Amino acid sequence: MCGIAGFVSDAPIEEKTAVLKRMTDIIAHRGPDQEGHFVNEQVALGFRRLSIIDLQGGDQPIFNEDSSMAITFNGEIYNYRMLREVLIEKGHTFTTDSDTEVILHGYEEWGKDVLTRLRGMFGFVIWDSNRKELFGARDHFGIKPFYYAIMNGTFMYGSEIKSLIQHPDFHKELNKEALRPYLTFQYPALPETFFKGVFKLPEGHWFTYRDGKMDIHQYYDPAFGESDQNLADLVDSIDKTVEDSVKAHQVADVEVGSFLSSGVDSSYVAAVARPEHTYSIGFGKGTYNESDQAGELASLLKLNNTTESLDGDQAFQYFPQIQWYLDEPDSNPSCVPLFFLSELASRDLRVVLSGEGADELFAGYVDYGVHTRYKVIKVATRILGHLPRKARYAIGRWAKGKRFPGAWHLYANLAPAEENFIGQAKVFEEDEAGRILRPEYRKAPSVKQIVDRTYARLRGRNLSELKKKQYLDMHQWMPGDILLKADKMTMAHSLELRVPLLDTRLMDVAEKVPTRYLITDENTKFAFRKAADRHIPREWSDREKLGFPVPIKDWLRREKYYRLVRSVFERDYVGEFFDQEALLQMIDDNYAGRNDARRKIWTIYSFLTWYDDYFIHDGTKPELLDLAD
Numbered sequence: 056m057c058g059i060a061g062f063v064s065d066a067p068i069e070e071k072t073a074v075l076k077r078m079t080d081i082i083a084h085r086g087p088d089q090e091g092h093f094v095n096e097q098v099a100l101g102f103r104r105l106s107i108i109d110l111q112g113g114d115q116p117i118f119n120e121d122s123s124m125a126i127t128f129n130g131e132i133y134n135y136r137m138l139r140e141v142l143i144e145k146g147h148t149f150t151t152d153s154d155t156e157v158i159l160h161g162y163e164e165w166g167k168d169v170l171t172r173l174r175g176m177f178g179f180v181i182w183d184s185n186r187k188e189l190f191g192a193r194d195h196f197g198i199k200p201f202y203y204a205i206m207n208g209t210f211m212y213g214s215e216i217k218s219l220i221q222h223p224d225f226h227k228e229l230n231k232e233a234l235r236p237y238l239t240f241q242y243p244a245l246p247e248t249f250f251k252g253v254f255k256l257p258e259g260h261w262f263t264y265r266d267g268k269m270d271i272h273q274y275y276d277p278a279f280g281e282s283d284q285n286l287a288d289l290v291d292s293i294d295k296t297v298e299d300s301v302k303a304h305q306v307a308d309v310e311v312g313s314f315l316s317s318g319v320d321s322s323y324v325a326a327v328a329r330p331e332h333t334y335s336i337g338f339g340k341g342t343y344n345e346s347d348q349a350g351e352l353a354s355l356l357k358l359n360n361t362t363e364s365l366d367g368d369q370a371f372q373y374f375p376q377i378q379w380y381l382d383e384p385d386s387n388p389s390c391v392p393l394f395f396l397s398e399l400a401s402r403d404l405r406v407v408l409s410g411e412g413a414d415e416l417f418a419g420y421v422d423y424g425v426h427t428r429y430k431v432i433k434v435a436t437r438i439l440g441h442l443p444r445k446a447r448y449a450i451g452r453w454a455k456g457k458r459f460p461g462a463w464h465l466y467a468n469l470a471p472a473e474e475n476f477i478g479q480a481k482v483f484e485e486d487e488a489g490r491i492l493r494p495e496y497r498k499a500p501s502v503k504q505i506v507d508r509t510y511a512r513l514r515g516r517n518l519s520e521l522k523k524k525q526y527l528d529m530h531q532w533m534p535g536d537i538l539l540k541a542d543k544m545t546m547a548h549s550l551e552l553r554v555p556l557l558d559t560r561l562m563d564v565a566e567k568v569p570t571r572y573l574i575t576d577e578n579t580k581f582a583f584r585k586a587a588d589r590h591i592p593r594e595w596s597d598r599e600k601l602g603f604p605v606p607i608k609d610w611l612r613r614e615k616y617y618r619l620v621r622s623v624f625e626r627d628y629v630g631e632f633f634d635q636e637a638l639l640q641m642i643d644d645n646y647a648g649r650n651d652a653r654r655k656i657w658t659i660y661s662f663l664t665w666y667d668d669y670f671i672h673d674g675t676k677p678e679l680l681d682l683a684d
Contacts, residue, residue: 057102057103057104057105057129057130058079058103058129058213058214058218059101059103059129059180059213060075060079060212060213061078061099061101061212061213062074062099062211063097063098063209064210065096068094072094072099074221074222074223075092075101078219078222079101079102079103081218082214082215082218085103085546086103086104086549087103087105088104088106089106090102090103090104091115092116093127095184098182100180101218102115102116106308106405107307107308108135110309112151112152112153113155115127115128117150117151117155117156117159119159119160120148123183124162124163125182126155126156126158126162126179127179128154128177128178129177129179129199130176130177130178130179130194131551132158132173132174133303133306134174134303136306138161142157142160142164155179158177161173167190167274170192170274171275174558174559175194176194176198176554177192177194177199178192178200178214180212186265187266188263188265189264190261190262191212191261192256192261193257195258195259196533196557197257197258197534197538198542199542200214200255200542201213201255201256202216202248202255202382203256204225204250204253205252205269206224206226206252207224207226208267209224210264210267211224215382215543216250216253216383217379217382219250220674227670228251229249229251229666229670230247230248230250230251231251232498232500233245233247233248233249233383234632234662235492235496236499236505237249237658238483238492239477239481239482239488239502240477240480240481240482240531240535240536241386241387241658242387242480242535243383243385243535244505245505248382248383250383255534258534259273259274259276260272260274276512277529277562278566279566280516280567281518281522281570282567284567289569289582292564293417293565293583293585293586294586294589294590296558296560296561296563296564297555299560300555300560300561301327301328303558304553304558305328305330305408309404309405311328311330311553312332312334312404312407312408313328313332313333313334313407313409314333314396314407314409315349315352316410317348317352317598318410319580319584319587319591319597320410320413321408321409321410322349322587322595322596323413323587323591324410324555324556325352325356328408328555329358332361333360333361334360334361334396334400335349335362336362336365336399337365337392338366338392339365339366346362348595352591361400363399365391365392367610367615368682370605372682373391373395374680375664375668375678377394377547378661378665379668379669379677380543382543383539383665384661384664384666385536385540385661386654386660386662390540390544391605393540393544393545394547394548398547400548400550401548401549405550406550406551407553408553408555409552410554410556411537411538411556412533412556412557413556413583415525415529415532416525416557416562416565416583417580418521418524418525418579419580419583420479422476422524423525423574439469450469451467451469451471452466472520472521472523473510476506476527478527478528478532480532480536483655483658485501485502490637491638493630493633496632509526509531510527512526521573522570538557541554568582578597607654607657608651611645611653611657614646615682617642619680620656620660621642623667624639625639626667629663638659641655
């Protein structure tokens with residue numbers, strides 16, 4: 056795991072070298088072990104290394120046999136040894152035992168088609184001196200980040216936006232269109248980031264940059280469908296593939312540990328992996344602390360478990376740094392415990408496994424299906440779900456806006472997914488976000504326009520509404536929120552996170568799971584839980600997803616934290632974006648118990664903290680907040 060940064064320009068070599076050094080220094084947390092630079096008349100490639108594979112010989116950049124190509128790479132390729140053997144048989148000569156060099160020779164041999172052979176997570180660039188061309192790609196699911204911009208005639212890229220900011224051609228400007236969608240989605244929802252002119256390379260895409268022109272192409276897209284597989288065979292297939300993927304994700308020249316929560320996903324991974332060390336974290340005692348249950352499971356499985364309990368002071372002291380590491384504002388409360396969990400594991404290890412991906416692959420979210428206390432609605436929805444599509448849609452649309460018990464569930468499960476599902480987070484209603492924003496920040500793509508870009512790819516495909524929802528989350532929520540925070544919070548502590556449940560081979564199994572085995576009256580991700588039953592007690596495999604519970608409701612009704620957040624809302628620049636009087640009324644009412652606006656307050660607080668980091672304090676890493684009374 057590493058960090059990459061670089062640019063294409065015709066500036067003098069000495070000037071490029073100095074700029075590249077600044078770009079890689081700012082992301083030293085991604086790779087504290089080694090830095091490498093390649094600079095010539097056209098290009099500057101920079102690299103920071105966290106040594107995981109080929110500890111002695113894997114320094115980058117790496118060159119091909121005649122030095123006409125150079126690569127810098129962030130990630131891990133789990134099938135690199137097999138690919139290496141194939142490439143040696145084809146006549147390629149290797150100078151290292153690293154997975155990086157396999158990508159380079161694979162590109163020589165197969166061109167862009169090397170991407171379809173890679174099993175892993177990656178963001179990389181290859182400079183071809185003969186063609187004067189830069190080739191780059193991001194992994195199938197977007198596990199690793201890749202940002203780029205073209206400013207003042209310079210093409211620049213990096214694993215983190217803060218690298219790009221160090222370039223003298225970078226023009227820092229807030230993207231005004233990003234704020235309104237963020238208030239609804241809780242994460243950056245547009246291809247263009249919160250920095251005007253900075254974009255994310257989409258997951259499963261490659262690009263070339265040559266003669267001032269960038270071309271982007273897709274190479275991977277999950278082909279969701281249906282099969283008539285029976286449950287027993289399906290559970291066998293899931294379990295065998297999970298076991299194979301976990302084994303592949305443990306390939307390393309250093310120890311590999313695992314995160315462990317009370318949920319099924321990380322528990323399943325840890326039970327199969329049997330690592331020497333597992334790690335858990337929580338807040339205080341009771342509802343917001345899963346570490347006790349995680350410790351119980353570790354004891355049953357005879358695994359070592361290290362745990363810590365956090366308090367609100369720690370969360371607020373480090374929150375400005377958390378938003379700085381994220382590069383863009385993200386109000387997912389789980390960013391906070393993940394930051395501290397990563398620090399805890401990094402004291403011992405460089406690599407951990409985690410359970411991200413299972414919810415998207417196997418339908419683990421409550422919003423995907425009928426989960427209501429009204430049993431009659433469950434039964435009715437199941438029966439009505441067998442009606443022809445037009446009849447289901449008609450009933451679902453009829454239920455929209457009705458006020459009888461279960462009306463919303465009928466609408467959400469029978470109407471077209473495109474009309475009611477935008478993903479796993481919805482903080483502000485769209486019109487509510489518009490009202491609280493100043494006029495110049497209301498102009499932005501609508502929520503419907505944003506999700507329709509993804510739903511449009513499904514036209515002509517006969518998918519269930521549930522699989523449409525999965526597809527949207529695979530391309531919106533997962534790369535935009537789940538994987539972004541997983542990468543940034545772990546790499547903040549020089550820790551590599553591997554996600555064996557987010558693997559192309561497991562995706563091949565998951566995308567064909569019959570809809571009836573995804574969500575049942577019994578639970579979400581039904582077939583996946585049945586597979587997990589083979590490794591962990593039913594008490595753990597059946598548990599409802601909690602997802603790093605964070606006590607923001609309690610925090611915002613404690614005077615100390617209420618006053619801290621309110622002081623941020625009172626700053627002079629806040630009125631540039633928001634109706635400041637309405638914000639202060641919102642937080643006051645929440646503190647007094649007249650409303651429950653915790654998620655809205657946290658979302659705005661996250662944005663303002665990030666804005667303070669990057670625009671008021673110019674992107675320098677913030678100090679810890681002083682919470683002294």
